[in-house]
Amino acid sequence: MKNKYSIFSLIKNAFSNHENWQRAWRDPEPKKEYDAVIVGGGGHGLATAYYLAKKHNLTNIAVVEKGWIGGGNTGRNTTIIRSNYLWDASAGLYDHALKIWEGLSQELNYNVMFSQRGVMNLAHNLQDVRDLKRRTHANRLNGIDAVWLETDEVKKFCPIINTSQDIRYPVLGGTLQKRAGTARHDAVAWGYARGADEMGVDIIQNCEVKGIKRNGDAVEGLETTKGFIKTKKIGVVAAGHSSVIANMAGLKLPLESKPLQALVSEPVKPIIDTVVMSNAVHAYVSQSDKGELVIGAGTDSYVSYTQKGSFNIVEETLKAILELYPIFSRMKMLRQWGGIVDICPDASPIISKTSIKGLYFNCGWGTGGFKATPGSGDLFAHTIANDEPHKLNAAFNINRFVSGDLVDEHGAAAVAH
């Protein structure tokens, strides 16, 4: 049984210089056999394991992770959470996640620092205005909070934005989702890991999957760097490496893996208390609790697994940031990094069964998976446990690329996701 985190445990541990905190999760060796194995110990994978144990009583399960948990895209994203998607299927999926976010810290007894500071999306041309207004209406019909802001209201909400009409891409208005915001990405992985571990889930780090053993149309187990693990159900949540794992099982996915970059500035005093995204000029910015500006750049045009991107992509983003926020002109950037994102042709995820019995994929989150972490884990756990999708992820099956029933968020969400 894990000790509960509280103000009292904090005070108690302060007396022993914080040296006697209980381990948040064990470091077990893999067993010979599990009822299910999740491949990938990022937020989505750990959340899947947590909900499998919590809601479906599957506790003889493991999460295998090539590196350390939360060290991939979970620790590399810009932590934006929102649910203002255009299509009904997406709205259902992302708002399901947002609703779980709202109570997640309490549920996990782990402060994920979810902060509903609002996300504002800017419009810079007439088409943006039309698209964003349409999206606002669609959101409201789906019960998602969204308002349209005129340029002066944008300025009022975030005074440091340059709303001069003389700039190359003037701000013509924007949308605001007040329930949206940010969370602490590492804490999400750690909170779910701790919760899953408490229910008996084995979290096995430094364990890379090398092969998937099949017996005809069904899976039999996984070859890993820590030996063979027998299991009848494998849930793959490997983000940028999904195609690599799929290839081991002889499957092909509609994915392309590309580097996506982000960067943070030196820490400064509070200057921007919301998240501002601008798809047209591809600049989005928020401020972390440490005071760093967190800036998201774009993806490169080519497939790469290098976890670094091209310099010109960063340069473009910073140009746009500087035009929109002249106040940042003398800020120094502190760190820059890349993550590998797996992008579907329609920019919507896949949470689905496959043609192989017992093999499930949760992938294709592209540039915007962090926001969906709790919902994705919940729905993927449902899909694995019941061998059937939940109604909220039914549209996100892999077969949509055959039937043509795509959930085209590329047009709706544009680049910044």
Next chain:
Amino acid sequence: MFLISCPYCGERDQSEFVSGGEAHIARPKQPTELNDDQWAEYLFMRKNIKGIQFERWNHVHGCRKWFNVARDTSNDKIEKIYKMGEQPPKI
């Protein structure tokens, strides 16, 4: 970030080029005879290889010509550049 040797213009920065994705996906000769699975395979399914991948590139800010590249996607090292219509090299 890397350099690409355009077969027509010589070595240039990658930012002058745009990737056209996986190469050697031939357009079906008889599109009307394809079933839905075959269409999905042609339109959407990609190898997305970690390792040596054959892909198309266009020198969009230069000569605007297409050509093929064999590139290791795990380290962005270019192994071979060859023209459109040529067979992929053995690597």
